[in-house]
Amino acid sequence: MEKENIILSVKDLVIKFKLRGDILTAIREASLDLYEGESLAIVGESGSGKSVFTKSFMGLLDGNGWIDSGSIIFEGEEISKYKREEDWIKIRGKKIAMVFQDPMTSLNPLRSIGKQVQEAVELHQGLKRDEAKKKTIEILKDVGITEPERRYRQYPHEFSGGMRQRVVIAIAIACTPKVLICDEPTTALDVTIQAQILDLLKGLKEKYKLTTIYITHDLGVVANVADRIAVMYAGDIVEIGKCEEVFYNGQHPYTWALLSSLPQLGVKGEDLFTIKGTPPNLFYEIKGDAFAPRNPRALKVDFIHKPPYFDVSPTHKAKTWILDPRSPKVEPPESIKILRAQWEVVSHG
Amino acid sequence: MGKSIVNKLTDSINEDLFEFQEYDEEEAKRGGYSNYSYWYSTWKVFIQNKLAVFLLILMSLLLIFTLIQPYLPNQKSPTEIHINQETRLPLSNNPPDSEFLFGTNTIGQDLWSRIWSGSRTSLLIGLVVGAWEAVIGITIGAMWGYIPWLDRPITEIYNVINNIPKTIILVLMTYIMKPSLYTMIIAMGLTSWIDMARFVRNLTVIIRDREYNLASKCLGTPTRRIITKNLLPYLVSVIMLSIALSIPQTIGYEVFLTYIGLGLPVSIPSLGNLINEGRLLMMAPAQRYQLIFPSIIISIITISFYMMGNVFSDAADPKNHV
Amino acid sequence: MIKYSIKRLLQSLFTLFIIVTIVFLLMRLLPEEGYFGASYDKLDEQQKEAILTSMGLRDPIHKQLGSFYKKLLEGDLGQSITFRPKVPVAEIIKDKIPYSLYFGLAAIGISLVAGVSLGIAMAMGKGKMWDKLGTGYVVFIRAVPAAVYFLFLQLYLTSVFKLPILFDIDKPISWILPTISMSLGGIASYAMWIRRYMVDELNKDYVKLARAKGLKGRKIMIKHVFRNAFVPMAQYLPATILFTIAGSIYIESLYSIPGMGGLLVEVIKRQDNTLVQALVLIYSSIGIVGLFLGDILMAIFDPRINLEKKGGAR
Numbered sequence A: 001m002e003k004e005n006i007i008l009s010v011k012d013l014v015i016k017f018k019l020r021g022d023i024l025t026a027i028r029e030a031s032l033d034l035y036e037g038e039s040l041a042i043v044g045e046s047g048s049g050k051s052v053f054t055k056s057f058m059g060l061l062d063g064n065g066w067i068d069s070g071s072i073i074f075e076g077e078e079i080s081k082y083k084r085e086e087d088w089i090k091i092r093g094k095k096i097a098m099v100f101q102d103p104m105t106s107l108n109p110l111r112s113i114g115k116q117v118q119e120a121v122e123l124h125q126g127l128k129r130d131e132a133k134k135k136t137i138e139i140l141k142d143v144g145i146t147e148p149e150r151r152y153r154q155y156p157h158e159f160s161g162g163m164r165q166r167v168v169i170a171i172a173i174a175c176t177p178k179v180l181i182c183d184e185p186t187t188a189l190d191v192t193i194q195a196q197i198l199d200l201l202k203g204l205k206e207k208y209k210l211t212t213i214y215i216t217h218d219l220g221v222v223a224n225v226a227d228r229i230a231v232m233y234a235g236d237i238v239e240i241g242k243c244e245e246v247f248y249n250g251q252h253p254y255t256w257a258l259l260s261s262l263p264q265l266g267v268k269g270e271d272l273f274t275i276k277g278t279p280p281n282l283f284y285e286i287k288g289d290a291f292a293p294r295n296p297r298a299l300k301v302d303f304i305h306k307p308p309y310f311d312v313s314p315t316h317k318a319k320t321w322i323l324d325p326r327s328p329k330v331e332p333p334e335s336i337k338i339l340r341a342q343w344e345v346v347s348h349g
Numbered sequence B: 001m002g003k004s005i006v007n008k009l010t011d012s013i014n015e016d017l018f019e020f021q022e023y024d025e026e027e028a029k030r031g032g033y034s035n036y037s038y039w040y041s042t043w044k045v046f047i048q049n050k051l052a053v054f055l056l057i058l059m060s061l062l063l064i065f066t067l068i069q070p071y072l073p074n075q076k077s078p079t080e081i082h083i084n085q086e087t088r089l090p091l092s093n094n095p096p097d098s099e100f101l102f103g104t105n106t107i108g109q110d111l112w113s114r115i116w117s118g119s120r121t122s123l124l125i126g127l128v129v130g131a132w133e134a135v136i137g138i139t140i141g142a143m144w145g146y147i148p149w150l151d152r153p154i155t156e157i158y159n160v161i162n163n164i165p166k167t168i169i170l171v172l173m174t175y176i177m178k179p180s181l182y183t184m185i186i187a188m189g190l191t192s193w194i195d196m197a198r199f200v201r202n203l204t205v206i207i208r209d210r211e212y213n214l215a216s217k218c219l220g221t222p223t224r225r226i227i228t229k230n231l232l233p234y235l236v237s238v239i240m241l242s243i244a245l246s247i248p249q250t251i252g253y254e255v256f257l258t259y260i261g262l263g264l265p266v267s268i269p270s271l272g273n274l275i276n277e278g279r280l281l282m283m284a285p286a287q288r289y290q291l292i293f294p295s296i297i298i299s300i301i302t303i304s305f306y307m308m309g310n311v312f313s314d315a316a317d318p319k320n321h322v
Numbered sequence C: 001m002i003k004y005s006i007k008r009l010l011q012s013l014f015t016l017f018i019i020v021t022i023v024f025l026l027m028r029l030l031p032e033e034g035y036f037g038a039s040y041d042k043l044d045e046q047q048k049e050a051i052l053t054s055m056g057l058r059d060p061i062h063k064q065l066g067s068f069y070k071k072l073l074e075g076d077l078g079q080s081i082t083f084r085p086k087v088p089v090a091e092i093i094k095d096k097i098p099y100s101l102y103f104g105l106a107a108i109g110i111s112l113v114a115g116v117s118l119g120i121a122m123a124m125g126k127g128k129m130w131d132k133l134g135t136g137y138v139v140f141i142r143a144v145p146a147a148v149y150f151l152f153l154q155l156y157l158t159s160v161f162k163l164p165i166l167f168d169i170d171k172p173i174s175w176i177l178p179t180i181s182m183s184l185g186g187i188a189s190y191a192m193w194i195r196r197y198m199v200d201e202l203n204k205d206y207v208k209l210a211r212a213k214g215l216k217g218r219k220i221m222i223k224h225v226f227r228n229a230f231v232p233m234a235q236y237l238p239a240t241i242l243f244t245i246a247g248s249i250y251i252e253s254l255y256s257i258p259g260m261g262g263l264l265v266e267v268i269k270r271q272d273n274t275l276v277q278a279l280v281l282i283y284s285s286i287g288i289v290g291l292f293l294g295d296i297l298m299a300i301f302d303p304r305i306n307l308e309k310k311g312g313a314r
Helices: A050-058 A084-090 A113-125 A130-144 A149-151 A160-175 A191-208 A218-226 A243-249 A253-260 A332-348 B023-030 B036-050 B048-069 B110-146 B148-163 B166-176 B181-209 B211-218 B221-257 B271-280 B290-316 C002-028 C035-043 C045-054 C060-074 C091-122 C129-143 C148-159 C173-202 C205-212 C217-234 C237-254 C260-269 C273-301 C301-309
Strands: A006-017 A020-035 A039-043 A065-074 A096-099 A181-182 A211-214 A228-233 A237-240 A310-313 A316-318
Touching: A006 A050, A006 A310, A020 A065, A020 A211, A020 A237, A020 C060, A039 A050, A039 A218, A050 A065, A050 A084, A050 A096, A050 A181, A050 A211, A050 B148, A050 C301, A096 A160, A096 C205, A113 A130, A113 A149, A113 A160, A130 A149, A130 A160, A160 A191, A160 C205, A181 A191, A191 A218, A218 A243, A218 C045, A218 C273, A218 C301, A228 A243, A228 A253, A237 A243, A237 A253, A237 C217, A243 A316, A243 A332, A253 A332, A253 C173, A316 B110, B036 B048, B036 B221, B048 B110, B048 B290, B110 B221, B110 B271, B148 B181, B166 B181, B166 B221, B166 C002, B166 C237, B166 C260, B166 C273, B221 B271, B221 B290, B221 C148, B221 C237, B271 B290, B271 C148, B290 C129, B290 C148, C002 C273, C035 C148, C060 C301, C091 C129, C091 C173, C091 C217, C091 C237, C091 C260, C091 C273, C129 C173, C148 C173, C148 C237, C173 C217, C173 C237, C205 C217, C237 C260, C237 C273
Parallel strands: A039 A211, A039 A228, A096 A181, A181 A211
Antiparallel strands: A006 A020, A006 A065, A228 A237, A237 A316, A310 A316
16 A cells, blocks of 8 residues: 555645634644545535535635645645645646536536536647547547537536536546546435446546545445545544445544444434534634544543544554543444444455 | 554543543534524624724714704704894805804805704605615515415516616606605605515515425424514515615605706705705805705715615625624 | 517517506696696686697597507607797707717716726725725715716816816817716716626636636636626616616706706706606606617527526426
């Protein structure tokens, strides 16, 4: 695993926003290494900072937000200090592209589909007019749009949600990026369409040799597409590891809670597991483990000190005091135990 | 199973801390959101705008002053013609002095009390028209949005009325009726409700179909509660806005109608009449104060209400609440 | 598109019909003295009755209305009563149109160019100097009655720049101030709308996507934001026409420009019912045409409008 090439490395990133005079800390010292060619999923509930975190890689934070400290190194270059638009232009699209959540609003309603894709082709592939148009039609075909020549001239309102998302993906592909960030790419779509879009993304990842980051709160999506999972809570990555490791052998109480709330993991006849309480208010300073107040098995230390990463395996680590040797043994919930039993089978044959 | 990275920081942590903390469900819930109150948040956003607060205080004082001014000591009647004791002639065009703060007009009336009397008239028109606009606009708008079979006919009526320039309707109505305070109020009230009705109609349609109201309906919330909790906050802010904005608007119309000769009778001091009287003298530098003083007062009143209305409508928008 | 235009046109014609009817009926409510002008006191009851009958005013109301429509279609707006007795209204107004047209169009042109530029500058530097100055200007113009600043502009600018106070057709320099004064309202409206719509558009997802695909800020502004903000604004074009109408009534009489606006003030003072009626109808028609054009413009720019009517594919 260490041999793999790190394409993006985030260290202790802190992102703050100013909202009506109050300062909100959206990302609290989050770190992440992204390997070339992998597919990483960032999961967490809404408001945990998933989108903000990835937007900072492209300098797309809203005007009232800024990187307070920490570093983002992309292909060996420190990009978190970029201030000018000219610097970011080198990254946006060209190196990192993004697919947004809601295809109904991510396209300009007043320009034809073709023009919007072609804009990216001309910008990043150095092609002009007819050549660019040919390339555009090729890409539209690539993302599964039938009759691309006719569709080229149509406007977004003539497309269904799934088709629009294909166009958004086409725009991202047209930029020929190295990293593709998919921000909840299927959340706004019908269940039947979701699988198609995920398959399409998987196929494109292979074809164009992309590194992909999925942002999602849907663990079903994760299982389908990701090599690794990063669990985000209140602006920090509390656990990260290979897909199976996090799924079957999760360590952080928040990961447990997240997994337990999956309906398919519920024990028949028992109430569905829900996470009690609400995520912390990011306007206040958070002390210790952010999840502690909602964790029924929290330790005293959780309320005072922020846990560091504890290695579970060379590829798996979690920020929780439970992993400290001094900690008393904490029993995971029933459903997690069942998963762990399966894990024994998966990992040891 | 886990191999920990133990560094100096973690070493120094007291062993005693590795004990279970008692779980408090209330504590878990408290972390999230503060008690949100619509009016409190609206107020909070409003007072963040220092200028708006200043204008609010200024306008409150001005409103009180215009109301009590006639009862203050040493105030003159706005219509009394003052006579020069020596010449027995009207004390016309007397420049501002300690006796007449803003001077007198061409026939010897006290400009100071005329301005306040005029402001009273104009504010009265504004408040009446604004309140009328709100009442009629909201009633028709709510019916328009809520009762499906009324949608078509009212939309057609709206299209017709909205197609006619408002100024022209005003001119026509005041031309046909006799000039008076009522004429003015009726003419302005005739058209003013239309935009409000449309706004409320759109709001009603949106709110009627919004998921959260559907959800509360499914949960068995009585309609009355939906209206008071979800609709009313919107409407109250809409009403306040319409009254605040109708003041500069009606003053503008009044000045306009007076200018083209369809205003209030000269016997009623109004801001429009004062401007018109001042205009006739504006080429004589010595008497220009008769235009300047009313203009300044009009500008202060209209700008203040206009800005307050806008700041308030921003503040009342939940999107701007933290 | 064509279907939509026809539908919209029919709607406008219907509105016009309603307005003509209402105006006609309302004018019948006016006291009858208005039809005699200065000769009223000299006539006895019988003569008055005879005159009213000859004018068709003793016919049943639906018959009067019918002949009114018929005359309107022939371009006959009746005769002036007090302003220039017995002269056909159409003839009086015909001479006035060129002046109103020139000042109206010039004012709209200036407001469009200046207002849109100001609005763009404000939206691009949101919260900065231009935005603050522009907002101050917009608030002032929209809040303060036009008569107030029109008067002060006439009073002080004419003396500062040594401009003539009144309009003189032979001195183009005397045209400047009225034209600029008339544009002020339009500039404020355009600046306000363009700014508002651009700021709205800037917060939309597609702008974020355009940024994410690496488009430069200025290009996004021109290719996406401005274009999209201009579409909803197109329907406000007629609103400036209305603004200009109100402005022209003031300005033409303040500067003694022999146009329709000045005429309206004049004939209202002289209680010339037929002329008031004719001018009210003309102004209403201008308003209707403006709104019609605004909607058509909007349909041309926005591909969604005509297709949504057909229920286009989703």
